[in-house]
Amino acid sequence: MALPADILIWAASQIIEARDAGLCPSRLIHARPHEILQFIGRGTSLRDYQRLKAALDRLQSTTVATSIRALDGMRMHRFSWINEWKQLANADGIPQGIALILPDWFYAGVLDAALILTIDPAYFTLTGGTERWLYRLVRKHAGKQPGGWQFDLRHLYRKSGCTVRYSDFTRNLRAVVARQSLPGYLLHIQQLPSKQEILIFRPVPPTARG
Numbered sequence: 001m002a003l004p005a006d007i008l009i010w011a012a013s014q015i016i017e018a019r020d021a022g023l024c025p026s027r028l029i030h031a032r033p034h035e036i037l038q039f040i041g042r043g044t045s046l047r048d049y050q051r052l053k054a055a056l057d058r059l060q061s062t063t064v065a066t067s068i069r070a071l072d073g074m075r076m077h078r079f080s081w082i083n084e085w086k087q088l089a090n091a092d093g094i095p096q097g098i099a100l101i102l103p104d105w106f107y108a109g110v111l112d113a114a115l116i117l118t119i120d121p122a123y124f125t126l127t128g129g130t131e132r133w134l135y136r137l138v139r140k141h142a143g144k145q146p147g148g149w150q151f152d153l154r155h156l157y158r159k160s161g162c163t164v165r166y167s168d169f170t171r172n173l174r175a176v177v178a179r180q181s182l183p184g185y186l187l188h189i190q191q192l193p194s195k196q197e198i199l200i201f202r203p204v205p206p207t208a209r210g
Contacts (some may be wrong), residue, residue, distance in 0.1 A: 003040075003042075003051060003052070003055040004055045004058050004059050004062075004081070005132075005133075005136060006040040006041075006042075006124075006132070007036065007040070007052075007055055007056065007059060008059070008081060008106070009040070009119055009123075010036055010039050010040055011029060011100070011102060011106075011110075012106075012110045013039070013119075014029050014031070015029075015102075015107065015110045015111065016110065019111065025107075025111065027083075027101050027102045027103075027104070027107045028099065028100075028101050028102075029099070029100055029101075029102065030088070030097060030098070030099050031097055031098060032097040032098075033049055033052055033097065033098060036052060037049075037052060039124070040124055041124030041125060041126075056082060056085050056098070056100065059080070059081040059082040060080055060081070060082045060083070060084060060085060061080065062080060062081055063078060063079070063080055064078065064079055064080070064081065064105075065077070065078045066105070077105055079103040079104070079105050079106075080103060081103065081106065082100050082101065082102065082103070083100075083101040083102065083103055084100070084101050085098060085099065085100035085101070086098065086099055086100075119139065120183040120184050122183035123135055123183060126181060126182075128172075128176070130172050130173070130176060131176055131181055131182065133160065134173075134176060134182065135182045135183070135185075137159075138182060138185050138187075138201045141201075147202065148185075148200060148201050148202030148203060149200075149201060150198045150199060150200045150201070151198060151199050152196060152197070152198050153170055153173070153189070153196075153197045153198065153199060154166070156173075156199060157169050157170070170197075173189070173199065174189065177189055177199070182201070184203060184204055185201050185202065185203055185204060186201065186202050186203075186204055187199065187200070187201050188200045188201075188202075
């Protein structure tokens with residue numbers, strides 16, 4: 001899910017950038033594929049372009065059902081991460097980029113400053129899928145909590161949806177902890193007296209960051 005998630009981060013940044021520049025943001029966004037790929041720290045090879053298109057298809061076909069921010073009288077809100085997207089070309093058939101339409105739920109959430117947690121630009125330098133997934137998880141749960149957060153490793157494994165063995169998952173996780181590569185956070189694995197292991201992540205004070 002790394003690439004689709006990164007595309008949504010890019011889309012949110014476009015909305016915020018337009019708003020902060022005094023422009024009128026819109027659910028309709030135009031862009032050139034290489035702009036998206038460069039923003040999210042990907043290459044611009046043919047394979048990267050194909051992956052981008054596949055990720056856009058996945059976002060358009062993925063249906064979400066949530067009661068978060070449901071309006072009065074609505075128990076559930078259903079939508080796709082992208083309502084629709086299309087490739088653009090001029091009259092001569094020369095590619096002119098892409099256009100995509102974001103759902104109301106996502107768009108409104110981005111414009112609500114109380115719901116937005118900024119992403120450290122260093123996130124896009126993370127090359128491992130596990131690291132990017134873990135950063136998004138940590139940012140979600142510990143983003144506004146000075147004391148950080150913690151997860152039982154087995155719960156984290158189930159939450160990840162990984163198809164690898166639990167032992168392989170924890171080995172990858174320990175490698176990430178050893179590198180301390182998540183921008184803005186310190187990670188620590190602690191074993192409890194019950195032998196249960198938990199991952200603890202705490203935000204690094206701004207004054208302590210390089």
